[in-house]
Amino acid sequence: MSAETPVCQLLERQDADYRGWWWVAPPRDSWLEQGEGTLISADVSVRAAWQAQGRPALSPFSPEASPPPGVVLFWPKSHALGEWWLLWLCQVLPEGTPMQLVGEHQGGIKRVLKVLAALGMGCRKLDSARRCSLFATRSAPQPLDPEAVWTRFEAAGLTLASHPGVFGHGKFDEGTGLLIEQLETALPRGQVLDMGCGDGILAAWMAQQGRDVTAVDVSAFAVEATRRSLAANGLNGEALESDVYSALAGRRFDAIISNPPFHQERSIDYGPAARLIQEAPQHLTPGGQLILVANAFLPYADPLEKAFGGFEILADNGRFRVYRARLARG
Structure with missing residues (x-):
């Protein structure tokens, strides 16, 4: 099964071992739904699609799952929502957990560089294709509580x-x-x-x-x-x-x-x-x-x-x- 959406097509060509990772706020894509890892999504329709494939799928308001080896965050259209996801992930993940951020250029993924810098999180670009970019960082403690959003x-x-x-x-x-x-x-x-x-x-x-x-x-x-x-x-x-x-x-x-x-x-x-x-x-x-x-x-x-x-x-x-x-x- 090949990836269907541009962001997933970019991820599909990576060498990373995504087994056990969290996929956070992704779009519908059969490549993800039939792959490895756990979905974290606020969208009940996306969670239902994963559960129909026998895949684990959780809401951010669900009891927390075991810490994953890494996380891929799909940057949303709303940058304020993307910032909330970052704060929430930094709160629930052990410090230093590998994180990747992926999104479309039209959706503003390049702005995450400033967002991460403001949060004191280092960043490096991993790849760019299909008018999308993929960045890498690591979770870090934040003084801001996600509740403040x-x-x-x-x-x-x-x-x-x-x-x-x-x-x-x-x-x-x-x-x-x-x-x-x-x-x-x-x-x-x-x-x-x-x-x-x-x-x-x-x-x-x-x-x-x-x-x-x-x-x-x-x-x-x-x-x-x-x-x-x-x-x-x-x-x-x-x-x-x-x-x-x-x-x-x-x-x-x-x-x-x-x-x-x-x-x-x-x-x-x-x-x-x-x-x-x-x-x-x-x-x-x-x-x-x-x-x-x-x-x-x-x-x-x-x-x-x-x-x-x-x-x-x-x-x-x-x-x-x-x-x-x-x-x-x-």
Whole structure:
């Protein structure tokens, strides 16, 4: 099995013995999934793919695994998130553990030189190809705690927790604001699902309105942020890691509310939103509603028509559009 992604193609040609190493925050790639070592990822869908191959896969919020002989960190689009991963690795690894950092030039991998220098960590370039670079360093004690990366901000009358890499990190999204305006009159009673919960603003707002809230996200960082946001406001709610509906088998809700993502790193990816819409009827009670906000240019009308037989537009400000579709009462 050959590597599929540019970063893994660069790693594939290295002489390093990666047996037992940690692969931290990698993309989906069959070469990795069928190889050696342990996955550390905040993305539950990536962990599921590895587990399906019988491979060990852990969240950074899981109990720590045995120290590895080395680590490969795939540098993320968010440099603040990359810095968090470095701080976290330096906290959990023995001092001097070999570390390699790999990423695409377009994604800013070359900036890790300054990041490592600021952390007092030496660095040398190992290789460059496929518009990617690979650097080597070693873990070192850091005065900064990874916990310090968490921030709080105020929005919609709520205190929200935020972490680098979570959607809308540290700011109030315009589309979410338009959605909340409509929910003030459109939100049904009963059990509601916040799909793609991010920092938890929708989950917290709906819990504040007295709804029984479940929140899900594919990102462990988002789930943890939502839990912290609920706790910061003294609100109750359940937050779960889930690849769309993967953690919700057999469960139904009176409403599904979402500001669904359509980006995966730098690429547009309609897959999660399409699954959200297509599978929504299986997770709604009779007469239940799907209410979502999206950029006005996104092609959600056809999937909504196909899944529900019709929909209405509750709001459209030219940039964002709020849709509502109802499940027949049978």
